[in-house]
Amino acid sequence: MTDEARRGPTMHDVARLAGVSHVTVSRVLNDYPSIRPGTRERVLAAIRELGYRRNLAARTLVTSRSRAIGVLAPAVPQHGPASSVLAVESAARAHGYHPLVTAAAVDRDATVASLNFLLDQAVEALVVIAPHESVLAAIHELELTVPFVTLQAPEQESGVGVDQVAGAALATGHLIGLGHRRIQHVSGPRSYLEAAARRRGFEQSMTAAGLEPGRVVEGDWTAEFGYRAVALLDPATTAVVAANDQMAIGVIAALLDAGRSVPGEVSVVGFDDVPEAEFVRPSLTTVHQDFDEVGRRAIEVLVAALTGAEPPARQPIEPWLVVRASTARVAADLR
Numbered sequence: 001m002t003d004e005a006r007r008g009p010t011m012h013d014v015a016r017l018a019g020v021s022h023v024t025v026s027r028v029l030n031d032y033p034s035i036r037p038g039t040r041e042r043v044l045a046a047i048r049e050l051g052y053r054r055n056l057a058a059r060t061l062v063t064s065r066s067r068a069i070g071v072l073a074p075a076v077p078q079h080g081p082a083s084s085v086l087a088v089e090s091a092a093r094a095h096g097y098h099p100l101v102t103a104a105a106v107d108r109d110a111t112v113a114s115l116n117f118l119l120d121q122a123v124e125a126l127v128v129i130a131p132h133e134s135v136l137a138a139i140h141e142l143e144l145t146v147p148f149v150t151l152q153a154p155e156q157e158s159g160v161g162v163d164q165v166a167g168a169a170l171a172t173g174h175l176i177g178l179g180h181r182r183i184q185h186v187s188g189p190r191s192y193l194e195a196a197a198r199r200r201g202f203e204q205s206m207t208a209a210g211l212e213p214g215r216v217v218e219g220d221w222t223a224e225f226g227y228r229a230v231a232l233l234d235p236a237t238t239a240v241v242a243a244n245d246q247m248a249i250g251v252i253a254a255l256l257d258a259g260r261s262v263p264g265e266v267s268v269v270g271f272d273d274v275p276e277a278e279f280v281r282p283s284l285t286t287v288h289q290d291f292d293e294v295g296r297r298a299i300e301v302l303v304a305a306l307t308g309a310e311p312p313a314r315q316p317i318e319p320w321l322v323v324r325a326s327t328a329r330v331a332a333d334l335r
Contacts (some may be wrong), residue, residue: 009050018046068098070118070126075103079274087295111138125302147305149298154197160298163316164194167287168201170321171241171269179330180239184214186229188243198243226250245270263328282325
């Protein structure tokens with residue numbers, strides 16, 4: 001293979017084939033409105049014929065702008081992080097930025113390595129999905145010099161996201177309103193920031209109603225743990241607030257397998273409103289998080305920082321409760 005073939009077609013090759021200057025090719029690529037339609041079509045046809053692709057590194061050297069936003073996601077198979085990445089990607093593209101996504105294990109060393117990788121790609125800003133204390137520690141250690149926001153890190157100055165405490169309070173208050181008094185919480189891992197916030201919302205809501213919070217069963221976000229958690233619940237419990245929908249689905253499956261009625265004997269509420277929540281039986285009452293809005297706000301904050309515009313208000317995004325068939329008024333003989 002010749003050196004010319006190895007390097008691939010250049011902008012000058014496109015210009016030669018289209019019979020225009022390389023400046024005209026650049027203007028077509030950057031969507032200048034003043035280009036004549038016939039000229040634009042000749043350039044685009046040459047690009048297609050040659051298979052030309054823009055060199056981002058070279059463009060960055062010339063313009064000092066990569067228009068790339070780095071996105072660090074945790075390497076976990078959970079609905080929240082996956083939905084957040086999709087929402088951020090969509091919002092970034094809508095603002096003319098290119099999302100560059102990488103995933104890392106949820107620990108300090110992997111986070112530092114992945115953030116350094118993204119910074120080496122000349123990203124202009126960062127979105128860091130930071131569900132765990134170790135991820136926040138890595139961010140602080142690096143002392144980032146580009147604008148950044150964190151997701152899934154409630155109460156952080158850099159945080160953008162849904163009000164987790166309010167969401168758990170909605171779930172718990174719904175059950176209290178149905179007459180339940182013996183309510184337990186199946187939480188996420190204590191070291192996960194959103195899990196701690198949801199636990200706080202559950203306990204605060206119970207205390208505000210003059211009720212003693214049932215013993216919290218600490219889980220791992222999986223449906224398998226939710227299934228096993230039923231054996232750890234107080235037999236007198238009439239309602240469960242699960243910290244995510246997967247664990248809630250596991251709780252329901254175990255209760256039904258044990259011959260117990262849901263919601264006749266035990267009501268169950270989840271958190272997230274995954275697409276499957278509507279189609280399990282009984283369909284799952286859950287707290288809905290607006291991940292699309294999370295993505296939009298995260299990118300709006302970064303774009304404002306990059307352009308010098310007035311930053312949007314950092315108000316937490318309000319969740320809402322989706323009531324389905326897994327909750328009901330407590331039976332008179334179980335009060």
